[in-house]
Amino acid sequence: MPFISLIQRQSDYTNFASDVPIVIDNGASYFRIGWAGETDPRVIFRNIVLRPRHKGTGETVTVVGDHNTTLLKYFDMSRAGPRSAFEDDVVCQFEIMEYVLDFGFDRLGADQSEIDHPVLITECACNPLQSRSKMAELLFESYGVPSVAFGVDAAFSYKYNQRLGICDNNGLAVCSGFNTSRVIPFIGGEPVYEACCRTNVGGYHITDYMKELLSLKFPQHVSKLTWEKVEDLKMEHSYIAPDYASEVQIFKQGGKEAEEKTRCWQLPWTPLPVDEPPSEEEISRKAALKERQTQRMRELADAKRVSKINELENGIKGLEFLLQQLRNFEEKDIPAFLKETGYTSRQEVESSLIKNTQSLRKLKGEQIEVEEKPDSLLAERFSLINVPDETLTPEQIKEKRKQSSLKSAAEGRQRAKQKRVEEELERERKIKLEEQRRLENPQRYLEEMHAKYKEIMEKVEQRKRLKTNGTQTNGNNNNGTGAIGRGERLNAAQRERMRLLTTAAFDRGKGEDTFGIKDEDWHLYKLMSKDNDDEDDYKPDEDEAELARISSRLREIDPLFLAMSSEPGSSVAEAPRSRPLTEEDFQITFGVERFRCPEILFNPNFIGIDQAGLDEMVGVAIRRLPSKGRELEESITNSILLTGGSCLLPGMSQRLEAGIRMIRPCGTPIQIFRASDPILDAWRGAAAYATAMQFPYQTFSRMDYYEKGEDALRRYQLRYNI
Structure with missing residues (x-):
């Protein structure tokens, strides 16, 4: 299976003797591999694997770590998400780990069929026996490694900085890594694993939390907020506040200080072309x-x-x-x-x-x-209309009826045409008069239009309320349940007709039916059929048309006018007008996010993790020490080393010191140092350790593995003072 990578393959593998160890810093974020005795690893790449398929041939390609993005356009990445072999700093997926080791040995220049060099590989503190035994099985069975040594990355970093004179023989290593953060006490230069403490919060959680906050704040730019970009923003702009509550108050109150601490990321933006006047x-x-x-x-x-x-x-x-x-x-x-x-x-x-x-x-x-057609011409065209039917033949009678229909239609069209002309003239006259009134007094004209608009709007709403709920003036029709009776939904004319019908039915039920004997009885039908609407003067169609006309007119002369919908209680009918996008629309600003996201190292409950922060972990590790004593505890707190990628965040030392002072006795000496290189010191410490004369005695050989089995790894423990 071919690899897609930007990392060049080393060519000097055969120049190293078989007794020179290969040093591997197997971190959850990055994989580093090189030779013992060198100052820097030869190959560094992200500890992830992708397995996409070619769009044309369907061939599966292995993509490990950093890859050539120009080649990935030929592969289907929809089902090939990045996969890691780690779960909380413990290697669990060894089929993925095998891809990573294959790629690491291949880039180092080795033949993957057999590795004839000892291997020193790092692991997390208190690594489970299952993970360590599977790693040993993979190295011995798949690669034929002669011997393996397992060491803790934070311990190698502490010992490397101890040689540089940064920290003492007794102290604490505070390692904030990619998935977890750990505190390991050192007594006499050896780590005390039974007192170490771990919390499942690291740099990955900070980046993920920042990505979530920025995505909620700028949902229109979610596609730009990739995990890699947010990681860069975190390392460039994040910091740890000395006092979180005080820092929040600064941004809550606003002001110049909050503005100075706010950062802005400008996305690519092309301004709209400016239309220049033509020449x-x-x-x-x-x-x-x-x-x-x-x-x-x-x-x-x-x-x-x-x-x-x-x-x-x-x-x-x-x-x-x-x-x-x-x-x-x-x-x-x-x-x-x-x-x-x-x-x-x-x-x-x-x-x-x-x-x-x-x-x-x-x-x-x-x-x-x-000119109007003369009567003589009309008489010739409709000559049979005035002729008696007795003097006409059957064909002429049919023609006469046809001429009568044509004449009626022509006269009707003429009347309609004349009416349309008169209405158009009247409309033009009203428009001219209205425009003349506006020019004479614009302010008064605007007030009159607003008043008229309000009056018609109230009339339309009142009409719709009556149509829906009734006038609610007849209290006798209330059904006692708070609902509105049918009588309350009727207008005055409809209620009068209902009263007449009820009265007639009541009188009929008294005895013999004598309705219709008197002429006055038949007058009742006239009253019931007559539409005596008390609102005959109201014409909904005309009022709504006039309301629309006034609204259109007010939009032209009053820029502040907002037309309201005719529905009762409705808001603005018009949709907000769009505006052209500016440079500010393509900016991502983050202020509180700069220190809120790294705060989870000290308050993991921000992201729903009920565990201790770094300052509390230091107190827990000191309390777990098997040997107690004020002098020992003071010597440990007097040499605290910060290592790991998250320790690069500004303000980490000050915040950790303030938190430790709150849980330690008054006057306790506290000194916090940052590693010379928090990221590479673990590999450099392991490379220096592998050059020692006693290193072969600290390894677990392949013969021991075949002879004693995996249970021997339970008793295996590396000693760092050699």
Whole structure:
């Protein structure tokens, strides 16, 4: 299975003798491998594995640690999330661990079939026997390693800094790693594992907590807040507050100090292009182009008009010739002659001639005077209307009925047309008067429009309330349950009709039915059928149309006007107008998040973990020491070493010292030192330890593994003072 990686393979593997140990710092975050005696590891990569498939061939490829992102576009990453072999700093997934070791030995330049060098590998404090035995089985069975040594990474870091003179023989190692944080006491240079303390909070939880907070704060930029980017933001901007409560108050009150402590991450943003005014040449070019287009359209319109004129002239000549022929026929023979022409009578031909003549004059631009048709022309068109039916034949009677219908329709269209013209003139007159009033006194006009809008709005809402709930003025109709009776949903006219019906039914039930004998009884039907609505003057359609017109008018003249919906109790009807995105919309600011996220190292309950913080862990580790004594405890607190990636956060030493002073007796000497390199000191300490003459005696050989089995690892423990 091929690897995809950016790490170059080492080429000097054969230059090292077989007795030179290979040193591995197997951390939950990074895997470091190199040679004993060197100052830096040869290969460093993230301790994760991906197994994507090729989109074309379906081949599975192993991606370990840092990879070439340009090649991953050819692979399906939807089902290949990053996987780690660790669960809370304990190796549990050894099939993943095998991929990591394969890749590490391959990048170091070794032949994976057999590793003929001793291996020193780090593990967590108090590592379970199951994990250690599986790791030994993997190294002995799969790689043929001659011997293995297991050591604690925090202990190697402490011993390395002890050689540099930073910490003493007695002290504490506070290691805040990727998944966990541990406190290990040292007495006489050896770790006291029965007194060590661990909490399941580390750098991973800080990053994950910050990613969650920023995603909630900026949901529109979730895709930009990748885990790797948030990790960089954490290491660049996070710090540990000396006093968390006081720091929160600073940001709660705001001010200059809070503004100075706020950081901003600017996302890629391209400003909208600014429309520059066109130059004179561009304006002239567009004007010339527009003029050419206008000329072309004008020429097309002229050609079309000329064609239409020719068509109408030919049609008029044909109609005139047809009328001349009709003069030679009698009236009764005209329908038979016009049967093939599509006309039915002489009047229809004359009407078509007049219509075509008017259209021709209109196209030629001549003045056309629209006059009402004279009575003589109407009499000729509808000649049979006034003729008695006795003097007409059956065909003429049918024609008479047809002419009557046509005349009624024509008169109706004429009346409707006249009404529309009058309404349009009246509307234009009102608009001119309204505009004139606005120009005379704009402020008064605006107040009147607002008052009118309010009045009509209340009227519409009142109408809808009455339609839904009734007037609620008739207290006798209340059903006693708080509900509204049917009578309360009726208007005054409907309630009156209901009263009349009830009265008539009541009188009928008294005895003999004598209803209808008197003429006054039949008057009751008239009252019941008559729609005496007390709100006849209310016209919902007209009021709603007027409300819409006033709203539109107010939006034009009043920029502060917000039209309200006609529904009772509703808010603004218009949706908020969108604005163009600016540079501030692509900024991620974080202030409280800078110190709130690292605070979980001292208060894990922030993320729902009910465990002790780093300062409490120091007190727990000191209380667990098998040998008690004030001098011993003071010597331990006088040499506290901070190691691990999370110890790089600013303010860690001050905050830890303040927390320890609160739980230790007054006057206890407390000195906290940070490792020379909190990340690489564990590997450097292990590399220096592997060069000692006594190191071969601290290893667990393959022969011992085959002879004694995994139970021998239970009694195996590395001694650091050699």
